[in-house]
Amino acid sequence: MEEAAITGRIISVNGPIVKAEGLVEISMFDIAEVGPDRLIGEVIRLEEDLAIIQVYEDNTGLKPGDEVRSYGRPLSVLLGPGLIANIYDGIQRPLIGIAESCENHTLMGIVDRCYIKKGIKIAPLDPEKKWDFKPTVKEGDIVREGSVIGELQETELVLHKTIVPPGIAGKVEFIAEAGGYSIEDSIYTVVQGKKNYNGKLADYWPVRKPRPFKSKKNPVTPLITGQRILDTFFPIARGGTAAIPGGFGTGKTMTQHALAKWCNADIIVYIGCGERGNEMTEVLNDFPRLVDERTGRPLMERTVMIGNTSNMPVPAREVSIYTGVTIAEYYRDMGYNVAVMADSTSRWAEALRELSSRLGDMPAEEGFPPYLATRLAEFYERAGLVETLSNEEGSITIIGAVSPPGGDFSEPVTQHTTRFIRCFWALDKILADARHYPSISWIESYTEYLNDIQEWWKELDSEWMTLRNDAMNILLEDTRLQQIVKLVGPDALPVSQRFILFCAEIIKNAFLQQNSFDPKDMYCSPDKQVKLLKAIICFFRKGKELLSCGLELSKLQSLDAVSEMVRLKSEIGNDEIEKIDAFIQRLESSLNSLKEEVNISHTPDFSKGKSVVKE
């Protein structure tokens, strides 16, 4: 594909930023191939006859005078079958392909395979592989942009639809018969005015340009994550945006992994942006083995990974989140619900800062460039529930981790992010220290989707909203009371308030805390969530009533059912929730028998008992 190239020469090198002259007619965000190794770079600024290029690979050894070439094309990703189950670096080079390209059986060969050498050029999608394509249109049909012209099974889980790219419409002059085709074969021809468009299974799309859709809609369906604190207390809708801020060691990546494993999206795009290499390896190890509860297929069959780890070149980190979200849009346009996990957006912001500082930009807060907020807004706005060009419904949910320095949420990246997201899952250092996972704070977190999605939950259980609010009130009251307890100790509180502390403790241990290594607890179905909450709130309501009749708190505390309640989550699987119903019955009867006890022994003290708990 040697096209006419424009060439220029390097005049200076400062880290990954290269200045070149002589590149006439080059445009902003065009790709440039820099130096003798033809390293990939992108034009990020033009000053008269100077082009400023950020290089996406290690550029040591580049010299002034070296050649720069450009084909006048923007930085793009190749979209087509074969993306799923693959892992790419920030500029869509396949990491598996890179490793396999230096297949060698000598010892040094093994070592060589493990590193990413510069200047490696490998096609993002396998050009040889034949896909079993079935057309869904006939010759002579009229197609518009976004029309589906055929299908193929990309993995067991994903039916890949081949779509007429945006900007193309007309009469189908040729369509391939059902059969095996590679991404380089011509599949269809559309006559558009006087021009013919030759379509293939795969096509390029510039990463910085959002793919078009018909209209945006209001998200109303929750994205079920199987994590109790999220689904019940701070739910997110399909097509929504969320941020997970937290200092190191609070479990951002653990939460992102749990979401990628269990959320009920059709496609997961997992972007490891400037994070640890071993975390990507962990996903690569776990996902092919883990089985999706709903489909019984390995999770890898719905996952695309972008891994630009912290030791890979910084500019590629900046572009990795665009690469990821563009792939997500491609699947959204087929009518899928896609979830994008970006871990971590802070590293992306830091990459922006580093590059802007090398360009000598005037910094805004903490050295970050003034356009940080704009870039964040653009990124999160690529989420949403949309009507696609082919009139289907598709969505992108974006969940971005934020790593604030020192765990301080007042820093610029966290602060700007909160302006563009509607779900805030704050991680708490104190909870993490006590190994209370997920360590999501129920005080600092919030969601704006609660009203939009409550109908969905009410269909499951009409009482859902009341149960949720009761539990939330107990937790909020607990936080308030803990302030007093810190000063005077719990024994100084009236019995009704001590009961609230006790119930809050049960909610924390029996409901909020969730063990991501326990096979029965790692994923909690919506049904099980409601039932568990019912058991706790039932205990709370009945207990409160009994206390007001004069029952001693210790009788409630020492109930066998209480310690049983804490273990329900890990002892009862998602497929046997009728056992929770049975438990609730047992709980009720033991509470009723306590009631009879009270009625016999405490009748004379009734009024006294009541006055104690009256607030």
Place this chain on the structure above:
Amino acid sequence: MKSELEYTNLAGISGPLIFVQGVKGVGYGDLVEIRNGSGEVRTGQTLEVDEEIAVVQVFEGTTGLSIKGTRTTFIGKPLEIPTHREMLGRVFDGLGRPIDGAPQVISDLMMNINGLPINPYMREYPRDFIQTGISAIDGMNTLIRGQKLPIFSGSGMPHNRIAAQIARQARLLTAHEEFTVIFVAMGVKFDIARFFIDSLEESGVLPRSAVFLSLADAPSIERLITPRVALTLAEYLAFTEGMHVLVILTDMTNYCESLRELSSSRGEIPSRKGYPGYLYSDLASIYERAGRIQGAKGSITQIPILTMPSDDISHPVPDLTGYITEGQIVLERELFNKGVYPPIAGLPSLSRLMKDGIGEGRTRKDHAQVAAQLFASYAKVKRIRALAAIVGEEELSDLDKIYLRFGNVFEERFLSQGYNENRSIETTLDIGWEMLSVLPEEELYRISKEDIQRYYIPQKGDV
């Protein structure tokens, strides 16, 4: 194209940087040889090049260099060191040159000290438990082969003793393979380096160790190279020679200060506390060189040590380190003052790789739950202690008093141990159960009933 042209005179000197004018064909990152008037040779690296000027950082510092008479030669390749098995048992300076009097290392394998990023697809996820013999680490913050687990310390605390104890006692349960130790000193005092060398010698580890010293009196910029030189050797030993290498880096705070010095003399825009905005990426380029790779037998385990200025864990150096490393061992001043050795803080310490390296077949089935319960119960102790400080211990409920007792024995029996005491993981877990048995059975909600029945020791005649 090699351009070994020699240039005379400099255009300027600023801090550790020199500016050379009129250069041709100089590459970014190239190695530079600098000779002053009296013929003394120094090494440097180009940081920035344009058609006129090359900016060069001088590793040995610029003291004694003058504008006139300084000659520079640009060698058209980045800094490389020879790597060889024979480098074990030797002592090198911060740039990898021998300082033990023995001859120069000769090897036909020269390696670029900056290494290359490991392809995450080719990494092997670390899972092998390393028994360090220290209960607070083995029991609650397990070290895994191929992990990077830093020690966050403060001035005056015994981080060096702990690191030396780990280097001496570390072993695998499954195979009897010895660790090769690479000790890297950056900006520390001579006596600390001496302590390590002596301790390696006493335990007989020295012949399979390599020592890199860039002591406090060495030029500060040299420290930016030292860990890279050492890790290049580590990569060679681990991935080509198949050894299990334990790299101890002390003190990373000094390293970061050198980086800050360089950044400020280049006039870069600082981020927090004057550190450059790329501190995270720079640290990652060191820490991410730990790990295991598919097909290679060896591994690199890193224990970086850093002192937190005024014990502040939110200082940029520990903060950014914590975001890259797989956990952290935090030393606590309060425990240290109480006389607890090792003063490893119960709660903020963490090993991220622990979950996959422990349990049945690796350590013991109850390990994860015991650790989780110890963490949870100790967190409660901390809360109760805060309360007791206000209302007085007498006002606490009976259960809270039991918790306080648990807290005390936990610190005295579980955390505390001798510098020469090497506990097996079985012993560590048994002590853990002994501690948990101070608490009533119902309080152990993180542990399965089955394990409670098996290991819980009911208290006699006690309420």
